[in-house]
Amino acid sequence: MATKFVKNAVGRMIPEEINGKPVIPFQGVHGYITEGVRYAPPLPSCANYPKDGNKLVKDLKTALKESGVKSGMTISTHHHFRNGDLIANQIFQAASEMGLKDLVWFPSASFPCHEPMIEYLEDGTIHHIEGSMNGPLGRFASLGKMKGTGVLRSHGGRYQSVQDGEVVIDVAVIAAPTADPFGNANGLTGDSACGLLGFALGDSQYAHKVIVVTDNLVPFPCIPWQIQGNYVDYVVEVGQIGIPEKIISGTTRITRSPDRLFIADLTAKFCDEVGIIKDGFSFQAGAGGTSLAIGNYFGEIMREKGIKARFARGGSNQYLVDMLEEGLIDYILDGQTFDLAGVKSMRENPNHVNTSPFTSYNYHGKGNFAGLVDVVILGATEVDVNYNANVVTHSDGLLLHGIGGWQNCLFSKTVILPIPLFRDRIPIIRDEVTTICGPGELIDVIVTERGIAINPRRKDLLEKTKNSKLPIMTIEELKEEGEKICGVPEPVEFGERVIAAIKWVDGTVIDVVRQVLE
Amino acid sequence: MAQIGTAGNQGPGIRSDCYISLKLKNNGGIKINLTSKVDALYKESIQDLATQILDFFRVEHAVLDINDRGALPFVLAARIEAAIKQVLESDAEFWLDLIPENKYQTEKNKTRRSRLYLPGNSPKLMLNAGIHQPDAVILDLEDSVAADKKEEARLIVRNALRAVNFYGAERMVRINQLPMGLEDLEHVVPHHVNLVLIPKCESAEQVLSVDQKITQILTEKNLNYPVYIMPIIESALGVIKAFEIASASQRVAALSIGLEDYTADLGASRTLEGRESFFARNQLVNAAKAAGIQAIDSVFSDVADMDALRIVVLESKSLGFDGMGCIHPRQIKVIHGAFAPSEAEIEKAKKIVIAFEEATDKGLGVVSLGSKMIDPPVVKRALKTIAVALETGLLPGDWKDQIQK
Numbered sequence: 005m006a007t008k009f010v011k012n013a014v015g016r017m018i019p020e021e022i023n024g025k026p027v028i029p030f031q032g033v034h035g036y037i038t039e040g041v042r043y044a045p046p047l048p049s050c051a052n053y054p055k056d057g058n059k060l061v062k063d064l065k066t067a068l069k070e071s072g073v074k075s076g077m078t079i080s081t082h083h084h085f086r087n088g089d090l091i092a093n094q095i096f097q098a099a100s101e102m103g104l105k106d107l108v109w110f111p112s113a114s115f116p117c118h119e120p121m122i123e124y125l126e127d128g129t130i131h132h133i134e135g136s137m138n139g140p141l142g143r144f145a146s147l148g149k150m151k152g153t154g155v156l157r158s159h160g161g162r163y164q165s166v167q168d169g170e171v172v173i174d175v176a177v178i179a180a181p182t183a184d185p186f187g188n189a190n191g192l193t194g195d196s197a198c199g200l201l202g203f204a205l206g207d208s209q210y211a212h213k214v215i216v217v218t219d220n221l222v223p224f225p226c227i228p229w230q231i232q233g234n235y236v237d238y239v240v241e242v243g244q245i246g247i248p249e250k251i252i253s254g255t256t257r258i259t260r261s262p263d264r265l266f267i268a269d270l271t272a273k274f275c276d277e278v279g280i281i282k283d284g285f286s287f288q289a290g291a292g293g294t295s296l297a298i299g300n301y302f303g304e305i306m307r308e309k310g311i312k313a314r315f316a317r318g319g320s321n322q323y324l325v326d327m328l329e330e331g332l333i334d335y336i337l338d339g340q341t342f343d344l345a346g347v348k349s350m351r352e353n354p355n356h357v358n359t360s361p362f363t364s365y366n367y368h369g370k371g372n373f374a375g376l377v378d379v380v381i382l383g384a385t386e387v388d389v390n391y392n393a394n395v396v397t398h399s400d401g402l403l404l405h406g407i408g409g410w411q412n413c414l415f416s417k418t419v420i421l422p423i424p425l426f427r428d429r430i431p432i433i434r435d436e437v438t439t440i441c442g443p444g445e446l447i448d449v450i451v452t453e454r455g456i457a458i459n460p461r462r463k464d465l466l467e468k469t470k471n472s473k474l475p476i477m478t479i480e481e482l483k484e485e486g487e488k489i490c491g492v493p494e495p496v497e498f499g500e501r502v503i504a505a506i507k508w509v510d511g512t513v514i515d516v517v518r519q520v521l522e
Numbered sequence: 523m524a525q526i527g528t529a530g531n532q533g534p535g536i537r538s539d540c541y542i543s544l545k546l547k548n549n550g551g552i553k554i555n556l557t558s559k560v561d562a563l564y565k566e567s568i569q570d571l572a573t574q575i576l577d578f579f580r581v582e583h584a585v586l587d588i589n590d591r592g593a594l595p596f597v598l599a600a601r602i603e604a605a606i607k608q609v610l611e612s613d614a615e616f617w618l619d620l621i622p623e624n625k626y627q628t629e630k631n632k633t634r635r636s637r638l639y640l641p642g643n644s645p646k647l648m649l650n651a652g653i654h655q656p657d658a659v660i661l662d663l664e665d666s667v668a669a670d671k672k673e674e675a676r677l678i679v680r681n682a683l684r685a686v687n688f689y690g691a692e693r694m695v696r697i698n699q700l701p702m703g704l705e706d707l708e709h710v711v712p713h714h715v716n717l718v719l720i721p722k723c724e725s726a727e728q729v730l731s732v733d734q735k736i737t738q739i740l741t742e743k744n745l746n747y748p749v750y751i752m753p754i755i756e757s758a759l760g761v762i763k764a765f766e767i768a769s770a771s772q773r774v775a776a777l778s779i780g781l782e783d784y785t786a787d788l789g790a791s792r793t794l795e796g797r798e799s800f801f802a803r804n805q806l807v808n809a810a811k812a813a814g815i816q817a818i819d820s821v822f823s824d825v826a827d828m829d830a831l832r833i834v835v836l837e838s839k840s841l842g843f844d845g846m847g848c849i850h851p852r853q854i855k856v857i858h859g860a861f862a863p864s865e866a867e868i869e870k871a872k873k874i875v876i877a878f879e880e881a882t883d884k885g886l887g888v889v890s891l892g893s894k895m896i897d898p899p900v901v902k903r904a905l906k907t908i909a910v911a912l913e914t915g916l917l918p919g920d921w922k923d924q925i926q927k
Contacts, residue, residue, distance in 0.1 A: 262851035263650045400562035428538055428592025429560045453653045473915070489649075489687075491595060493563035 007502075014392065014440050016515045022505050023132060023152050030514040033443060038511065042368070043169030045212050057186040057224060059239045064091075064217060065098040067238040068175065071213035075105040076131075077174035080207045083113035084179070084191055084198040084340065088250030091179040091217055091242075093120045100129040108152075110171060111135040112162060112203035113406050117250070125150055134171065135162070136396075136406020137504070145503050146403045148519040154403070154504035156396060158411035159339070160365025161509050163206045167368045170511055176211035178204040178231060179245040183218035187236025188229035192351045194220030196246040199320075199341030199350050201230045202360035208235040219245045230358065248344075258300060258323065259293030263424065263453055268294050270474070271381065271422045271451045272301035278468045280379045280418060281305050288317035288413060289381040291342050294422055296323055298381050306332050317364070317377060320346035320356065328356060337373075339364055339409060365412035367509050377416035384421045386437040389479050391444030391459050393421060394437040396506060399430050401438055401498055401520040411509050414446035418465070425452040431486035431493060433457075433479060438496070440515040441506055450479065457482050497521060527608030529674050530601040531643075532589055538646035540593040544605040547583040552576055558590035571595055575602045578616050596685035597645040600677035607673065620684045620714065627747050628692045628716045630775045633657055633913060634816055635845040635861040636854045637694060641666035642675035648682050652689035654851040660694045663706050664721050672698070676709040683713035692716045694752070700728055704735050711739040715749060717775065722783065723753035724760045726770035733771040750775035752818065756783035761802045764809035776816035776844070779806050782823075794830060796837070807842040819846035828856050835860035862914055863907045871911070872921065874904035 009017040012029035020027055028036065053059065061067045073079065079099070081092040092111060097120075099107055105128050109121070112135060119140040124130045132152025137145050145154050157165060165171040180189035181196040191198045196219055208214050208231050216231065217240045226233075259265060275281050281302060289295040289302075299316075300323055306312060312331060316324055318338030322345040327333050329349075336356045341347045349356045364373040374380075385405070386394040395410050397403050413419070423432050432452070448465065450457040455477035458465045469476050477485075487493075499519030508514040525545065532541035554572055556565065572586055586605075590598070596618055603616050637658035640647050644666075651659050661682055667675040679695060695710045696719040697703035703720065710718065720732055729751060736749050751773040755761055761784070768777045781792055781799050790798040803819070810817035819838040822831045835857050838846055845861065848854055863871070873891055878901045881889045889896040911917035918924065 262654060265852070266650075266653060400560075429564060429594055430592070453650060489594065491564060491567050494566055496562050 012512070012514065014443055014514060016440060018513045018516060019502055022155065022502070022513070027505070028512045030508050030512040033445060036510045036512050038168050038368070040168070042167050043172070043210060045210055053237075057233075059187055059233075059236060060185050060221075061238050061240060064094055064177075064215070064240050064242070065102070067215045067240050068095070068098055068102070070238060071175045071215065073099070073102075073104065073175050073213075076107070077104075078108040078110050078134075078172060080110040080173045080176045080211065081112070082178060082201070082203040082207070083111060083115065084201060084203060085196065085246030085251050087115040087117045088247035089115065089117055089179065090247065091177065091245055092118055095177055096121060096124040096129055100124050100127060104129060106131040106151075109133045109135070110173060112159065113408065114138055114141055116140060136408070137403055138406055139404060142403040142405070146401065146517070146520045147522060148499060148501050148503055150503065153502055154517075155507060156407055156504055157507045158365065158407045158509055159203065159361040159409045160367060160412035161407070161507050161511065162203075163361040163365065164367040164509065164511055165507070166206050166210045167366070168511065173207055173211035175213045175215065176204065176207035177215045177217060178208060180216050180218045180231065181245070182220045182222055182226055183216050183231075183239060184222050184224040184226035184233065185239055186224050187214070187216050187231070187233030187239050188224070188226040189216050189218065189231040189233075189236075190226060190228055191230060192228070192347065194218070196220070196244070196248055196251070197344075197347050197351075198246065198251050199347040200338065200358035202339055202358060202363075204231060205360040206362060208232070213237045215240060217242055217245055219243060257293060258296045261293070264294045265297055267422045267424065267451055267453050268297035269301055270453070270456065271298050271420060272305060274420070274449065274451060274456060274469075274474060275302070275379055276305050277472055277474060278465055281309070281311075283311040284314045285378045286313055286315045286317070286376065287379050287381070288377050288416065290383060291319045291321070292383050295381045295383070296321065298422065299323055299327070303327050303330075303332055317380075318342075318346065320349065322346070325349040325356070328353065337364065361409075361412075365409060365509075367511075372415055374412050374415040375417070377413075379418045379420060380413045380416040381420050381422060382410055382413055384423055384432070386432055386434050387421060387423070387447070387450055387479075388434050388437045388444070389483055391447040391450070391479065392437050392440045393442045393444075393447055394439045395441045397439045397517055399434070399438055399493065399496070401496055401518065403504055403517050407441060407506070411442055414442050418448050418462075419446060420449040420451060421447060422451040425454045425482065425486045426490050429490045431483070431490045433483040433486050434493070435483075439506060439517055443514070450482065452482060454485050455482050523610060524608045527605035529604035529608070530593075530597075532591075536591045538592050538594065538597065538649060539644075540588060540590040540598055540601055542589075542601045542605040543587040544602075544609060545585045546581065546609050547585060549583050551583055552581070553585045555585070555587045556590065558588070559592045560590065567595075568598060571598055572602055575599060575606070575616050579603075579606050579610065579612055579614060581606060581610070593645070594649070596681040597678065600674070600681045604674040604677050615680075618681055618685045621687060623687045623689075624684065624693070624714055626690070628750070630748070630750060631816065632692065633845075633910065634692070634776060634818060636848050636857045637818070637845065638691075638851060638854065639666070639696075639821065639847060639849050642679045643667050643671045645678055645682065648686050651851070652687060652691050654854050655689070656691050656848065656851075656854045657845065658692035658694050658717070659688050660696050660719060660847070662696045664696050664698050672702070676706060680709045680713055683710060683715055694719055696721060696754075697732075700731065704731065707732070707735050707739060711736055711749060712743050712745065714747060717750040717752055719778070720751060720753045721780070722756045722760070723767055724757055725763055726766045729753055729767055729770035729774060733773050736773065749773065752776045752778050754778045754780045755802075755806055756780035757787045758784070760784075761805050764806050765812055768809045768813035768815055774813070774815055776818050777806055777810040777813075778818040778847070779803060779820050781820040794834075796834075803841055803843070811842065816844040817842060819843040821847035821849050822853065823849065825850040825852065828852070831856050832860050858914065862916055863911050867907055868911050868917060871904035871907035872925065874901060875908050876922070876925065878904070
């Protein structure tokens with residue numbers, strides 16, 4: 005039976021059904037309000053758990069068996085160990101050995117270290133992935149080799165889907181740097197310390213069964229308990245859960261590229277000139293080399309003016325921690341720590357606060373943290389002349405990146421994308437982006453090395469830069485400049501098959517990714 | 523002639539470049555094998571360009587392998603032409619359109635605080651050079667290009683002069699030592715180059731031979747834009763002959779010094795303090811100023827040490843130099859900052875210029891500030907300071923109105 009497609013509010017054709025479930029097309033930024041009640045997992049009773057509170061089982065496979073995992077179920081994992089995760093692959097190796105089929109893997113993000121999953125996707129253990137597909141997994145899915153359709157969500161969207169029951173997690177496996185036999189756990193201490201376990205919080209609360217895996221088992225109580233043992237069914241002790249050096253992301257060093265530093269400097273100047281950098285302001289800069297440089301330039305401007313920021317949103321790292329310790333920032337509200345300085349600071353500095361996607365990004369919260377942030381600096385693979393932006397696919401159509409917190413951050417007061425006008429020969433400003441991940445109405449400023457484009461909706465910013473020496477251009481002029489250098493790109497032909505859906509923060513589908521032809 | 527022509531760069535680290543291999547055949551027509559990082563978006567355009575160039579050189583039967591790592595058209599064209607010229611004899615040249623942005627001319631005494639060296643066979647570094655706003659870029663055919671890559675580099679540099687927008691930076695080319703440098707001129711002079719650097723210059727005759735060749739090419743091609751010359755003094759003999767070199771031709775706009783070769787020639791090591799080159803630098807400044815042209819200092823090679831660079835530039839300025847070379851875009855800002863007039867210098871110059879204008883208005887021959895008389899050279903220097911401050915944005919265009927308020 006041929007799938008029917010409908011046009012959504014950003015003009016993209018969306019199938020009515022994905023993985024056998026009905027799809028709600030994107031209806032505008034605040035166009036879709038879910039009603040009803042929160043999803044709830046089955047009610048547990050302490051009578052059914054060991055009286056001495058010792059939930060230790062022999063190994064991961066035993067824990068999975070005891071959890072009652074069956075073919076077709078959904079298993080979740082988390083990316084606190086980034087590219088150093090050792091547990092997710094083991095789960096599906098065990099599942100494959102147990103002869104399970106058609107599982108759904110629901111990671112908060114995947115990394116190149118998860119390349120071995122391809123084996124389990126090929127042998128039918130995994131039906132599809134609901135989460136980011138970075139690098140090798142993305143390439144695999146792009147070529148149409150995954151049995152089901154991938155579903156990509158933002159960090160906040162992941163929490164939303166769990167809270168409103170769109171995704172039911174049968175088994176959550178939480179790798180924890182420190183835990184006790186009752187299941188209390190944290191990310192602050194132990195050899196694999198990663199800072200916090202915020203991405204696993206919702207899973208611990210909503211999954212039917214919760215397994216904590218640790219390589220640093222301590223006697224009760226494990227303090228602080230970022231994950232509460234009351235939610236946990238089984239605890240497994242293993243030799244190693246993550247490779248600490250790889251927990252530190254490769255992108256957490258300030259760029260040394262003069263071209264990127266130039267863009268960073270220009271972005272900071274723009275923020276200063278339009279009055280964003282003032283006493284008590286707040287900001288969020290991502291983990292990329294350019295973003296880090298921008299944070300650093302913010303620091304220089306604050307020092308010069310003798311002002312400070314009320315808070316900065318993490319991903320934290322050495323640079324942000326230095327600013328906190330210097331007194332340039334009152335608080336870091338942190339979603340994930342990108343290096344060991346971040347981990348240490350979170351452990352020792354009460355003003356370095358851990359947050360989960362529920363606190364900062366959740367669509368079903370009574371208010372949205374992101375809207376309190378004055379300026380957020382994000383990346384993109386492409387932007388179109390209507391300011392719609394893409395973060396997941398490249399211009400050749402390959403799905404190579406996840407959404408992360410990107411969509412959620414678009415709700416901040418000013419959203420700036422500092423990006424080069426072209427990468428190699430690929431121009432970044434397009435007539436239409438390959439995949440829409442964020443609608444143009446939420447994206448305010450594009451900073452490139454050859455000019456700055458301000459979304460015409462932001463009349464205030466246009467007004468403030470009217471007599472500026474900054475290279476303000478229209479987005480069409482920027483596009484033209486890029487095409488003058490690179491040439492006008494030829495249209496790309498895609499296969500018919502939809503290989504992944506891109507969810508908006510409210511659970512609707514904003515775009516789909518098509519198969520790339522080999 | 524070679525059987526197979528190859529040009530360009532390849533390997534995992536290569537970006538914005540390509541590697542070309544061309545084998546002529548006796549029959550079978552043209553076969554293009556394209557592997558490209560950007561083929562989803564530019565496959566047709568790359569094949570069209572390749573076909574056009576093969577046609578232009580009347581290549582009818584050949585296998586052309588293109589391993590493209592995101593090269594822009596000006597790079598692809600230069601590489602393909604270089605490969606063709608290894609397998610067949612041709613004086614023809616495949617010129618890309620000269621972009622209108624590159625038709626500007628420069629003034630002989632324009633500001634030349636910074637000039638960014640760009641290796642002539644590394645196109646990637648050229649793409650964004652202009653955005654860092656150096657006063658000049660130098661497309662280098664000499665030391666940064668390996669001996670067996672000289673031909674390829676000429677074509678890259680020629681194409682860059684025609685097709686890369688340097689956003690107003692003065693476009694300079696460092697040719698090879700003579701006599702090879704004279705051949706280089708054929709590839710750069712017809713393409714709106716603004717200035718030619720002569721390396722290891724030791725005599726007025728060398729300057730004259732470059733001057734004559736430039737004039738000859740411009741006349742032959744019926745072109746009439748200025749092409750200046752900047753000799754680089756890099757030896758003990760060159761230092762001794764500095765004045766005759768500086769005054770050898772009307773085209774000479776500045777005299778520069780290359781300290782690596784100079785200190786090697788002396789048998790001294792190059793130090794941060796630079797005591798070993800103190801005489802040479804003074805001599806060079808003196809010769810340049812005597813000839814009424816600019817003096818330009820050597821490059822500073824530690825690209826990570828901005829503090830040391832600042833000290834070197836300040837010393838350079840204090841000796842009378844007007845600018846220096848840079849080998850990394852990060853150095854530009856520091857160099858511009860250090861060569862810029864200080865706040866105190868600008869304040870003093872403002873007062874002098876206003877006093878001078880008042881005196882002129884009143885028809886007074888003598889300029890005075892308070893009870894002090896101001897000598898004409900001081901006025902001249904103040905006027906220059908204001909001009910530089912205006913040009914570099916340190917002083918707003920309406921500064922006089924602001925004082926009157």
